[in-house]
Amino acid sequence: MKTIHLIKPDFLNLKMDSPLVLASGILGLTASSMARVIRFGAGAVTSKSFNLEWRKGHRNPSIIPFEHGLLNAVGLSNPGVDEMVKEIRLFRQKSEAPIFASIFGRTIEEFAEVAKRAAEARPHLIEVNVSCPNVRSEFGTPFGDSPQDTAQITRLVKKAAGDIPVSVKLGPHGPGIGLMARVCEENGADAITAINTAGPGMLIDIRVRKPVLSNKTGGISGPAILPIAVKSVYEVYENVRIPIIATGGVTHWQDAVQMLLAGATLIGVGTAVYYEGMEVFGKINKGIEGYMRENGFSALKELRGLAHE
Amino acid sequence: MQTFPIQKIIEHGPGVKSFYFPKTFDVRAGQFVNLWLPGVDEKPFSVSAVMGDWIEISVKRYGPFTTALMECREGDYLGLRGPFGRGFTLQNNALLIGGGIGIAPLRLLAQELNVRGLRFVSLLGAATAYEIIFARDFQKQSVCYFTTDDGSMGKKGLVTDDLVDIIAKEKIEYIYAAGPEIMFVKTKELIDPLGLPYEFCMERYMKCGIGICGQCVLDDSGLRLCVEGPVLNRDDLKEVTELGLLHRDASGRRV
Ligand SMILES: Cc1cc2nc3c(=O)[nH]c(=O)nc-3n(C[C@H](O)[C@H](O)[C@H](O)COP(=O)(O)OP(=O)(O)OC[C@H]3O[C@@H](n4cnc5c(N)ncnc54)[C@H](O)[C@@H]3O)c2cc1C
Ligand SMILES: Cc1cc2nc3c(=O)[nH]c(=O)nc-3n(C[C@H](O)[C@H](O)[C@H](O)COP(=O)(O)O)c2cc1C
Ligand code: FES
Numbered sequence: 352m353k354t355i356h357l358i359k360p361d362f363l364n365l366k367m368d369s370p371l372v373l374a375s376g377i378l379g380l381t382a383s384s385m386a387r388v389i390r391f392g393a394g395a396v397t398s399k400s401f402n403l404e405w406r407k408g409h410r411n412p413s414i415i416p417f418e419h420g421l422l423n424a425v426g427l428s429n430p431g432v433d434e435m436v437k438e439i440r441l442f443r444q445k446s447e448a449p450i451f452a453s454i455f456g457r458t459i460e461e462f463a464e465v466a467k468r469a470a471e472a473r474p475h476l477i478e479v480n481v482s483c484p485n486v487r488s489e490f491g492t493p494f495g496d497s498p499q500d501t502a503q504i505t506r507l508v509k510k511a512a513g514d515i516p517v518s519v520k521l522g523p524h525g526p527g528i529g530l531m532a533r534v535c536e537e538n539g540a541d542a543i544t545a546i547n548t549a550g551p552g553m554l555i556d557i558r559v560r561k562p563v564l565s566n567k568t569g570g571i572s573g574p575a576i577l578p579i580a581v582k583s584v585y586e587v588y589e590n591v592r593i594p595i596i597a598t599g600g601v602t603h604w605q606d607a608v609q610m611l612l613a614g615a616t617l618i619g620v621g622t623a624v625y626y627e628g629m630e631v632f633g634k635i636n637k638g639i640e641g642y643m644r645e646n647g648f649s650a651l652k653e654l655r656g657l658a659h660e
Numbered sequence: 661m662q663t664f665p666i667q668k669i670i671e672h673g674p675g676v677k678s679f680y681f682p683k684t685f686d687v688r689a690g691q692f693v694n695l696w697l698p699g700v701d702e703k704p705f706s707v708s709a710v711m712g713d714w715i716e717i718s719v720k721r722y723g724p725f726t727t728a729l730m731e732c733r734e735g736d737y738l739g740l741r742g743p744f745g746r747g748f749t750l751q752n753n754a755l756l757i758g759g760g761i762g763i764a765p766l767r768l769l770a771q772e773l774n775v776r777g778l779r780f781v782s783l784l785g786a787a788t789a790y791e792i793i794f795a796r797d798f799q800k801q802s803v804c805y806f807t808t809d810d811g812s813m814g815k816k817g818l819v820t821d822d823l824v825d826i827i828a829k830e831k832i833e834y835i836y837a838a839g840p841e842i843m844f845v846k847t848k849e850l851i852d853p854l855g856l857p858y859e860f861c862m863e864r865y866m867k868c869g870i871g872i873c874g875q876c877v878l879d880d881s882g883l884r885l886c887v888e889g890p891v892l893n894r895d896d897l898k899e900v901t902e903l904g905l906l907h908r909d910a911s912g913r914r915v
Contacts, residue, residue: 378874378884380912387882399874405911411694411702412739414868415661425873430912558663558737559698625872 357640360394360651362594362616363516363541365449365475369394369636370651371607374598374621375453375478375520376400376425382441385450392632393620395449396442398435400480402455402465405431410565415554420573420600421622422552424566427455427483432468439472449475451518454508455483457490459500463507470512477512478596479504482522482547483570495547496525498534505538518542518596521587523549523576528583529590536591544596544619546583549576573622576600581613588614588656602626604638611639611651612658661696663737667714673790675721676761677730680714681740687715689769690747690838690861690891694869696739697732701725704866704886706838707743708764708793709771718793720761744869745890748859750776751834755827756802757847758784759819759839763793765861766838774801781805781830785819785839788812803830820846827854834858845904848897859893864907875912878902 360370373396378384385396408428452474456462481495494500519535523546532543548570554563580599597610598619607618623631668680687707696702703725709716758766773780782798785807806814835858864876864885871887881899909915
């Protein structure tokens, strides 16, 4: 099977058939759901972000489509680490593909505790969500806006994770994503996931004359944020040597190729499932492969970062 | 999100009402919409009928959202988006089994079957007479069997009590069911031995309604009820291991 070989990524020695990763928060609550995403062509999956205790999250409407993307303030609802450890174990029985456990904490210490518990399930990577924009009212400014907090969280999680590699998920805002990525690398991160949702943004209903999201504001994802994501990945690539899981607005294979040229090793896909259905993974795989053949590339890494001088 | 004024409200009895909204999209029986009550919440509801330029949604009071909905008046603006999911296929010689407010999606199904000239029989049950919404419309279109818990209409008992006899007597070849999960479990037990094909219109806690949050995904199949459902057929259900068992709440915990 030459096809599959062509788009096999080289990411932290993990065995993957595609560079596409299901982004956190999309279809990532259960093993059954994530295993189905693999059957549609993703190379790996990321779980929904979880912390120690289960959370209900914000009331609906919590996810609403607009012309160029989605606005969401799910509020980090999750069933808690105990349930998610079970689901990650179950996924590992069901599928050979790697699973990334996305974790968060309300405090710096909680990040370390959740990482330790998550590691029990032996995920292939722990992704540290320091950049959720939707829980400001509850947790205050995201830790990802502070280089000091992010450094400390990276160190603590890295220690708690043992031999499991750690990626830190950054947002497009804050003190500069290049700087933040450097801070993560210096403190032991094995990869950077960029980006989380952008904004926050707001949409107002003109008849009811109120914000539509129950949380009023929410993170923006989908096609609207692709240029922000491409630029963020480009900037991270200029600043660090560790691999990048490039996420944000990737809907078509051309978007994925842009990410590779900007410096991606893996590509996160989330909101595109809304626009293109579950078939989106297969479609992007095929598109990348076609592009590589047409242009004489024989490995993904030959494309990586080509847009840089 | 688009918001629309409620055009009309019908009260069937305490805590059971139908609401009418302007029709801005085509919808098939079994598909659902999300209703947004500003300041309260947003929840999924089946479309129970299409009448000219209106769509009808029929609701039973359960908790905070449906209670607030019962307070709404004609002219109030509600958000309404959809239609979501996959509806029923249309088959001949079918039995429509409805339990409680599960009768709502079957009302639109009856309309669709009727238009196509397909024969069907209705078997509808609820706690009490007024909860069998639009019973007279069903009677105009089909042979009907009714059951109520209190005996106020039709036979006293459960909708599944005489199911097997009715299937034989009415020469039923296809089953549609909508209602509480326990009704599906019983129905399945009774009809699986008969080898009849079926479609169930199911419910799960929903957030996005558009297939991305994962809240409504069924074990073990990984099917998203909001996209691949809410109507599932016999083949889909073969891989669903959670029928009648625990399912997930807003946090995603199994409760
Ligand atoms: C596809 C679908 C079609 C439906 N069609 C109808 C209908 O035509 N008429 C009708 O009266 N009801 C229908 N429902 C159920 C309706 O969504 C619930 O009655 C409503 O959400 C209850 O909210 P509440 O705050 O009043 O009660 P709660 O106390 O919050 O809940 C009562 C019950 O509704 C369920 N429920 C609560 N929130 C949700 C949610 N966000 N998504 C799904 N289920 C939820 C709970 O699990 C519980 O069993 C449908 C549900 C689904 C999934
Ligand atoms: C509904 C929804 C829920 C999300 N939940 C999470 C989450 O729990 N943790 C996280 O790190 N990112 C979360 N994200 C962000 C995505 O993982 C991704 O970074 C972002 O949506 C941009 O990618 P996309 O445009 O491909 O969706 C969520 C996004 C959406 C749309
Ligand atoms: S409700 Fe979100 S995937 Fe079905």
